[in-house]
Amino acid sequence: MSMKLDSKIPGGELEDKWSKYKFDMKLVNPANKRKHTVIVVGTGLAGASASATMAELGYKVKTFCIHESPRRAHSIAAQGGINAAKNYQNDGDSVYRLFYDTVKGGDFRAREANVYRLAEISPNIIDQCVAQGVPFAREYGGTLTNRSFGGAQVSRTFYARGQTGQQLLIGAYQSMMRQVELKQVELHTRREMVELVVIDGQARGIVVRNLVTGELESHAADAVILATGGYGNVFYFSTNAKLSNVTASWRAHKKGAAFGNPCFTQIHPTCIPYSGDHQSKLTLMSESLRNDGRCWVPKKKGDTRPPEQIPDAERDYYLERVYPSFGNLAPRDIASRQAKYRVDEGLGVGPSKVAVYLDFRDSIQRVGKKGIEEKYDNLFDMYAKITGEDPYKSPMRIYPAVHYTMGGLWVDYNLMSTIPGLHVLGEANFSDHGANRLGASALMQGLADGYFVIPYTIGNYIAGQKIPAIDANHDAFKAAKASAQERIDKLLKVKGSQTVDDFHRKLGNIMWEQVGMARNKPGLEGAIRDIGTLRDQFWNDVRVSGENNNLNPELEKAARVADFLELGELMARDALARDESCGGHFREEFQTADNEALRDDKNFCHVAAWEYTGEAAATGKKNWQRHTEALTFDRVQLATRSYK
Amino acid sequence: MGGTGTTTLNLKLKVWRQNNPQAEGHFEDYDVEGISTDASFLEMLDVVNNRLVKEGKDPIAFDHDCREGICGSCSMTINGNPHGPQRGTTTCQLHMRKFKTGDSITVEPFRAKAFPVIKDLAVNRSAFDKIIASGGYVSVNAGNAPDANARPVPKDVAANAFMAAACIGCGACVAACTNSSAMLFVGAKVSHLGLLPQGDPERERRVLNMMQTMEDAGFGNCSNTGACSLACPKEISFERIANLNSEFLRATVKNRNTSGSVG
The missing domain is CATH 1.10.1060.10 (Alpha-helical ferredoxin)
Structure with a gap:
């Protein structure tokens, strides 16, 4: 196998690469754009903004989502904010500083050129969103206000209370709906992509399942864009929405798209802890809360006093103690590990002892209850509804949970995967966050990709090669449909004894224990074995109720879990192959004396991109080949990350 | 680990079942036992569905996604109230501690001519x-x-x-x-x-x-x-x-x- 990973980073100085490249790219003239169809799968920030913008340019866009309305995509749930290098606060921010913070925050495992472009575009995103009517928080004088997020010492995060993702998504959704009305976007809801169609080496369309009728439908195009989000739900428990899944990406992976850094998972430090068997997911409490909340545990083991009765001298404000310069705003990977260390030391709090406190007492004293309400009102409400406790009176109990996946389909500078014509945006690509994403950077990346990158690079692709005319009656579509149908029939035919959720929970347990916050060689080897066994059991014993010809959420879940059962193995393989710790990837064998991640820049300063090479017919064993793309740092010096 | 102390509830559910947009719908009764007061309303329905699947029956279809009260997917009317009895709360954020053991709960889809039922509690908005x-x-x-x-x-x-x-x-x-x-x-x-x-x-x-x-x-x-x-x-x-x-x-x-x- 010889997969070639060409990142296609343009030449020239870092600061000039994107503007020079924009000039060098081929253009499609306005009259010709309407002759080209582009498929977009997913309607979160990346998918909705890409659909709207390409339609504005004149392309014919066909957009698909699994939800009953495109506005339900999971970007809607992002709480805290969006970063941009506006320097409105006059506190020393700049494009370069945002670039630097992001490269460092990602533990030097992202491409310099991509990250610089992201930082460069970031101010335009805020302009665009404000012009759409996104009601960001403002100062009395009418200008925009900011707050701080982890991993930064400037205030560059724009926000709309704790509902920033909602407001940005509604802006993008409305822009897209305007194009639906103008008939530039053809919208297909309740459709799930079940196959990617590749013809003569080019991505030329998709097969989707109509989730209401069960019918398989074929759609052809000149290029395909996936904006289908991350795969955190492989852990079963995560802060992702219940329908978030890897299926579209996985179908593309099995058709030849390399998967980049699958083991890079973000475990978010502040989530409402697990409370019992009934639970279906975990809920995030925004990182923005660490602007005003202080993390602590009792100094004494087995201290059962209510938190209010534990005096300051007997509390360990551990983030402030270990990281005096960043304090409670240490990056996510670091804050999560520190919480885990406290719990491992037996200092955890609450009934389960698997939690730490996030305390607002001092901030409420400083700015009053009203001041806190203004910033976080919906988050405090949500905490109260879920736990039945009042966080204005006693501290929140929080614990890390799976939140975001930095890994994803490998893309070049054009956001194109290893399959020509298949582009991947937002969380679905492996992109710009390296081994750890900084808070408020996901919204920035999703919108940068959709509003300001893909609208240029898609033209360069379309104008740059011959794309023969085909339609959805082509044999390749028939074959793709047949293979999708076969998989659906197979799932319904098993009629075993365990539910899809039973399997999903078991997979999640293996992933959390062995491929979660701390990983080691024997654990990962065990995980690979156990996932393989579980996958065999799934195909022999899963019970999928209902039929294929109407709305059947059990069948939808089954198909998604089948893909997670393969992805989980690849994540473990990637974690096992990366003999270093970096960002959210923490291998216990590789740590410093004070338990920080120990990188190995000599051997692992690269992106790992996995190529699926098929399955052994006799055993069903999956095979992959690991390729690497070297990362070179011309501007930022590789250094041990320090937030002390 | 609910702060109010976890207990369990036994409930009588009456749920709207309708196989497709054209079908005649009807209510079906379900006795549900041992529901944690820390569970959300949707998690309670998950328990019912898990049982239905194991019995080889068709589970109750309902729209849901974020389960954090922000995506707007949930669309059920509970005892006559859209999203149930708690003010300012979506169904997914409604927790079972708002109910008492022995309660009868009627669950039906959002009803409106402009929102036709797709299946059970799922509607087209x-x-x-x-x-x-x-x-x-x-x-x-x-x-x-x-x-x-x-x-x-x-x-x-x-x-x-x-x-x-x-x-x-x-x-x-x-x-x-x-x-x-x-x-x-x-x-x-x-x-x-x-x-x-x-x-x-x-x-x-x-x-x-x-x-x-x-x-x-x-x-x-x-x-x-x-x-x-x-x-x-x-x-x-x-x-x-x-x-x-x-x-x-x-x-x-x-x-x-x-x-x-x-x-």
Whole structure:
């Protein structure tokens, strides 16, 4: 196998690469754009903004989502904010500083050129969103206000209370709906992509399942864009929405798209802890809360006093103690590990002892209850509804949970995967966050990709090669449909004894224990074995109720879990192959004396991109080949990350 | 680990079952035991569904996704109240500690002519998307925007616009209204964009087109009961409808005076 990973980073100085490249790219003239169809799968920030913008340019866009309305995509749930290098606060921010913070925050495992472009575009995103009517928080004088997020010492995060993702998504959704009305976007809801169609080496369309009728439908195009989000739900428990899944990406992976850094998972430090068997997911409490909340545990083991009765001298404000310069705003990977260390030391709090406190007492004293309400009102409400406790009176109990996946389909500078014509945006690509994403950077990346990158690079692709005319009656579509149908029939035919959720929970347990916050060689080897066994059991014993010809959420879940059962193995393989710790990837064998991640820049300063090479017919064993793309740092010096 | 102390409940459920849009629906009874008071309402339904699957029966279909009260997917009426008994709360954020053991709970889909049932508790709310498509936006292409601070917006105006923009498009307002009116939904969007200077150029056109689309989609007129606002999980104020009426009147008059050029 010889997969070639060409990142296609343009030449020239870092600061000039994107503007020079924009000039060098081929253009499609306005009259010709309407002759080209582009498929977009997913309607979160990346998918909705890409659909709207390409339609504005004149392309014919066909957009698909699994939800009953495109506005339900999971970007809607992002709480805290969006970063941009506006320097409105006059506190020393700049494009370069945002670039630097992001490269460092990602533990030097992202491409310099991509990250610089992201930082460069970031101010335009805020302009665009404000012009759409996104009601960001403002100062009395009418200008925009900011707050701080982890991993930064400037205030560059724009926000709309704790509902920033909602407001940005509604802006993008409305822009897209305007194009639906103008008939530039053809919208297909309740459709799930079940196959990617590749013809003569080019991505030329998709097969989707109509989730209401069960019918398989074929759609052809000149290029395909996936904006289908991350795969955190492989852990079963995560802060992702219940329908978030890897299926579209996985179908593309099995058709030849390399998967980049699958083991890079973000475990978010502040989530409402697990409370019992009934639970279906975990809920995030925004990182923005660490602007005003202080993390602590009792100094004494087995201290059962209510938190209010534990005096300051007997509390360990551990983030402030270990990281005096960043304090409670240490990056996510670091804050999560520190919480885990406290719990491992037996200092955890609450009934389960698997939690730490996030305390607002001092901030409420400083700015009053009203001041806190203004910033976080919906988050405090949500905490109260879920736990039945009042966080204005006693501290929140929080614990890390799976939140975001930095890994994803490998893309070049054009956001194109290893399959020509298949582009991947937002969380679905492996992109710009390296081994750890900084808070408020996901919204920035999703919108940068959709509003300001893909609208240029898609033209360069379309104008740059011959794309023969085909339609959805082509044999390749028939074959793709047949293979999708076969998989659906197979799932319904098993009629075993365990539910899809039973399997999903078991997979999640293996992933959390062995491929979660701390990983080691024997654990990962065990995980690979156990996932393989579980996958065999799934195909022999899963019970999928209902039929294929109407709305059947059990069948939808089954198909998604089948893909997670393969992805989980690849994540473990990637974690096992990366003999270093970096960002959210923490291998216990590789740590410093004070338990920080120990990188190995000599051997692992690269992106790992996995190529699926098929399955052994006799055993069903999956095979992959690991390729690497070297990362070179011309501007930022590789250094041990320090937030002390 | 609920702070109020975990106990379990036994409940009698009466759930609307309807196999497809054409089928006749009916209520079915389910006895449910041992539900944790820390579970959400949807997690309680998960328990029922898990049992149904194991018994080889078709589980109850319902729309859900974020389970954090923000995506707007849940669409069920619980004991006559869209999203159930707790004010300002979506079904997914309604927790079982709000119920008592032995309670009978009736669960049915949001009912409205414009929201046809797809299956069981899942309904088709694409009429809301149509309303937005007809004018619920600012026409600004990517790349057009001036600097974000070029037009100051007073803090209280931005906050007021935000309160309207907090609408999650769930449709509880429609389900709660005796006329199945979407005036609160439309009013929220007209307020959100109309309050901001960025939304001003299309102020008249927006309200006229959205009102027309609402009517065409089969939503009724405002019933003036305020039930919509009481059912709204984001507690969108009933005053948004008063504002909508005044915006509509203003736009209609202006349209007449300019021979229909704004519509």
